Amino acid sequence: MMFKSLLLTAAVAAITSAIPLSEQLFGRSIDLGGKLETRQQGSAQGYGIHSHYFYSFWSDNSRGSVTYTNLQNGSYTSQWSNIGNWVGGKGWNPGGAKSIAYNGTWSAANQNSYLALYGWTKDPLIEYYIVESYGSYNPSSGAQKRGTIQSDGGSYDIYQTQRVNQPSIVGRATFYQFWSVRTQKRVGGNITTGNHFDAWTKNGLKLGNHDYMIMATEGYQSSGSSAITVREIGKDEAPYPNEADSRKDNN
Numbered sequence: 001m002m003f004k005s006l007l008l009t010a011a012v013a014a015i016t017s018a019i020p021l022s023e024q025l026f027g028r029s030i031d032l033g034g035k036l037e038t039r040q041q042g043s044a045q046g047y048g049i050h051s052h053y054f055y056s057f058w059s060d061n062s063r064g065s066v067t068y069t070n071l072q073n074g075s076y077t078s079q080w081s082n083i084g085n086w087v088g089g090k091g092w093n094p095g096g097a098k099s100i101a102y103n104g105t106w107s108a109a110n111q112n113s114y115l116a117l118y119g120w121t122k123d124p125l126i127e128y129y130i131v132e133s134y135g136s137y138n139p140s141s142g143a144q145k146r147g148t149i150q151s152d153g154g155s156y157d158i159y160q161t162q163r164v165n166q167p168s169i170v171g172r173a174t175f176y177q178f179w180s181v182r183t184q185k186r187v188g189g190n191i192t193t194g195n196h197f198d199a200w201t202k203n204g205l206k207l208g209n210h211d212y213m214i215m216a217t218e219g220y221q222s223s224g225s226s227a228i229t230v231r232e233i234g235k236d237e238a239p240y241p242n243e244a245d246s247r248k249d250n251n
Contacts, residue, residue: 049245066081080225161177
């Protein structure tokens with residue numbers, strides 16, 4: 001609890017800076033009082049529907065602290081301190097070929113953290129990242145390069161790695177990770193996911209049946225914060241307008 005006053009100050013600053021970005025890009029109305037109350041409380045770990053978007057929030061609970069907060073529509077905030085490993089964000093379930101737009105802030109440029117379009121498939125079990133920005137650790141370190149793709153005004157290098165007996169959406173398992181890592185980092189823009197999926201397939205990286213896909217913040221043995229909003233280009237309404245808020249425990 002020694003960080004309580006610092007977290008409250010940081011929360012107010014993060015919300016104040018994030019709200020205009022959301023309104024400017026996506027034209028959403030904001031209730032500052034409601035957001036502040038939610039930000040202080042945070043959202044419980046798990047996955048489900050919030051404000052008509054899918055969300056996922058996971059931590060290994062090994063050390064440190066993380067506060068992840070679902071906001072209206074496709075928005076969320078996060079703040080973490082000396083965390084072991086965590087990842088969370090909002091998006092779709094199932095994922096798939098979509099053109100998405102995102103914007104916001106990500107304050108972890110000197111930390112071990114990613115800002116990425118993140119998802120999973122089953123049969124085969126694949127964990128994938130379209131990395132828009134990363135901090136002190138380059139995710140391509142020690143990975144096998146499989147190609148390059150030009151998409152959405154930038155160049156991405158394609159990599160493959162393997163995880164052995166690690167946490168996954170089906171419990172601990174051994175699986176491959178597919179990566180597209182943007183060579184010119186950015187925080188905000190468009191991502192055409194189908195371009196990456198097609199490029200991976202052409203380079204021998206076969207996805208399975210799509211499970212969830214979120215615009216995620218991830219932190220590993222680090223501290224930082226983010227405030228992100230995501231939506232699908234060309235869609236006037238949220239992806240799940242008739243779904244009530246819900247949450248399930250992580251596997």
